[in-house]
Amino acid sequence: MKAPIDFFTELEDPRIDRCKEHLLEDIIFITIAAVICGAESWNDIENYGKAKEEWLRGYLKLPNGIPSHDTFNRLFSALDPKQLEGSFINWAKSMADITHGEIVSIDGKTIRGSRDKNAKSFVHMVSAWANTNHLVLGQVKVGEKSNEITAIPKLLEVLELKGCIITIDAMGCQTEIADKIIEKGADYILAVKGNQGLLEEGIIDTVRFKNPVDEYDETDFGHGRIEQRKCSVYNDLTLIGNASKWRNLKTIVKVESLRIIKATGKEERETRHYISSAEPKATKIAHGVRGHWGVENSLHWILDVSFGEDKSMKHNQNAIENFSIINRIALNLVKKETKKRSVKGKRLDAGWDNDYLLKILTN
DSSP, X not given: OOOGGGGGTTOOOOSOGGGOSSOHHHHHHHHHHHHHTXXXXXXXXXXXXXXXXXXXXXXXXXXXXXXXXXXXXXXXXHSOHHHHXXXXXXXXXXXXXXXXXXXXXXXXXXXXXXXXXXXSSOEEEEEEXXXXXXXXXXXXXXXXXXXXXXXXXXXXHHSOOTTOEEEEOGXXXXXXXXXXXXXXTOEEEEXXXXXXXXXXXXXXXXHHHSOOSEEEEEEEEETTEXXXXXXXXXXXXXXXXXXXXXXXXXXXXXXXXXXXXXXTOOEEEEEEEEEESSOSOHHHHHHHHHHHHHHXXXXXXXXXXXXXGGGOOOOSHHHHHHHHHHHHHHHHHHHHSOOSSOHHHHHHHHHHOHHHHHHHHHO
């Protein structure tokens, strides 16, 4: 199998020849290595390179030493994010063993530090997360004059999803998105809220007047609370208006949750509704729904807390998007390494132990 870095060596260098004092592949390698070890800014990456220069020279050419932070900034501000994104997706395809029934959660994340006083909006990224592999499969940027509804089909188009179950929140509950998922050979579980008023009304009537064909209950204890969940699935679509416009629609889903805070006894109840093209098997549907909830802790929380993504103050749009991709490359590499340590612990170990860092980079 090709080493991960090999997938990024054919990127088109945006610099003019007379400005190429440092090799593109050296800059990419140093950046990924530095971010794995905790770097969050261009200055951090330069400082990491200088601290590890002797070790880096064992693998890189470094004809003019370690690039400055300005060089890292200029390169990633000029580099076409679509090229870096394409290399990332090709690499993710090679490393993720996508199996039949894999839950792939598609969800958006806003990079809060990405807007300066002259920008109209924050940068918003939509990512695909493989729940079993705990890997990011790909991402696309949401256009400034669009939203996730237009970005999700673009992401679906470039991913290999045959046999997977795709979960998306209510924003993605659109007939066009359902069509695209089926075209990719996958099934969907789409959350339904008020943005699909007639559909939601039909679901409410279905769970009120029809009997479920399967149910699944589970209880979790931990983090100072008790959480009980019940998933009920229905295959009677007679009360769903225009059910035929939802391609391959087979299942209506109701998930009821009760959360009890141990310290106070406070109870929190919630009911969610979904539509799905998967067979009405409550255990399988419940697993998919729970997997989508977990993307917040497994991906977004780690990117914000461990990688400091929300605190990033980069404002060049290319640089923001490219660094977001680098963060996900680093997260995938760290997650892929099998050492029994947290993401934070593995990154600390990589910063201290060059051999362990090399294992992560070549795993």
